[in-house]
Amino acid sequence: MVGRDRAAVRAIGLERIFGIGEAQVAALDGCSLELAQGEFTAIMGPSGSGKSTLLHCLAGLDRQSSGTVLLGETDLAELSDNQLSDLRRDRIGFVFQSFNLIPTLTARENITLPADIGRRAVDEQRFAEIVAAIGMEDRLEHFPSQLSGGQQQRIACARALVTRPEVIFADEPTGNLDSRASQSILDFLRRSVDVHGQTVVMVTHDPLAASRCDRVVFLVDGRMVDELRDPTAEQILEWMRTSVETWGR
Template identity: 60%
Template structure:
């Protein structure tokens, strides 16, 4: 994988946007017969490389299911999922696990840090498990980007919630994945800490060339993205470019007369 720290080239020689992940006619259903529930209903979507995409929608709309299917964390009932040029639908478990480890990063709401390891050890843990040495220059750049230079020897209990999530962001970035998926990554943070983490995610796209897909219910969080996808009843029903918190909130109100988004 490249160790360049500049933003990757956007698109091919013809000016077409490079796609980091895509779904084609994806259906995800649970149960059978009268109890069958369709979580995703023939979804088509492209995730553009080097962009920050937010996925929003009411509870039960399928937003988390879509992210989990794109990330290879869940299987599809029918249709195809590709990460770059690799179709992941139908891959055997061992190969899919290796693909997720080598090419995908994850940021979860609950941080998922090991309490016995310090910040630096948590950041490099996935690479240590995979038997890979971190690229020293890239790791230094990531640590500087998320502002953890003076906290690397601290264990999670010695860090604030916002600092813990910054460690989780650095962990996702450090392995230089092709794409990072975030599931409500600021959901457990106060507004100030959440804004700091979102700033770092935005910076990782603008300065480090990262591709990020984030599920969120928060209009402010979504406003950091380049594009917002709206799901309802398992389908993508709208898309917004250059979102603002106000525009996102207005759009979400259309789903529910009370303005509820989660």
């Protein structure tokens, strides 16, 4: 696997505090982990464990209260808001559970949006490869309202990958989809790692989805507490069952 000996993203002692005074809640509490290049990683844990907060901090969509996030050798805390916006556009792809497509743009225009915003030419070969991989060649001129949920999510995945970002983050990308559409999205993300050497980080609650990954890291109370390599769905389910006994969740 390409680059597995190098970290694509590192989190060091991350804290993310919401609220003030007695209403304070620590979504992340000293969370540290490394995510290897060219690897498909799932982030799992009980409800309220900080999974989505961690993903948003790693992707520069939210700023941690303290600690460090490094994308390669870039410290996200040292960037201005404009620099952080440029970094998200040029070096990061993000797939949202809710698709986040622009309703007035066609599927083609939604896919090319990051390149268009950055005023960069679209790599037409890359575009054609991605569109073929998601099986959407005949739907490119359709608007999101004319597409099924699974088709919209495939467009969202293509948008996240078209500019060859260093890391693709996906927050419950199959959460709103049926099993067939979910399998299509997971196949696409798996292929992006195996064929194109991408780095993919996915938050999921689904053991079957997580079993498609190279690694699963588990969060409890805002900290990484364990991991599995080359996991099976049965191993993940067993960890989840045991975690209820261990942490009272």
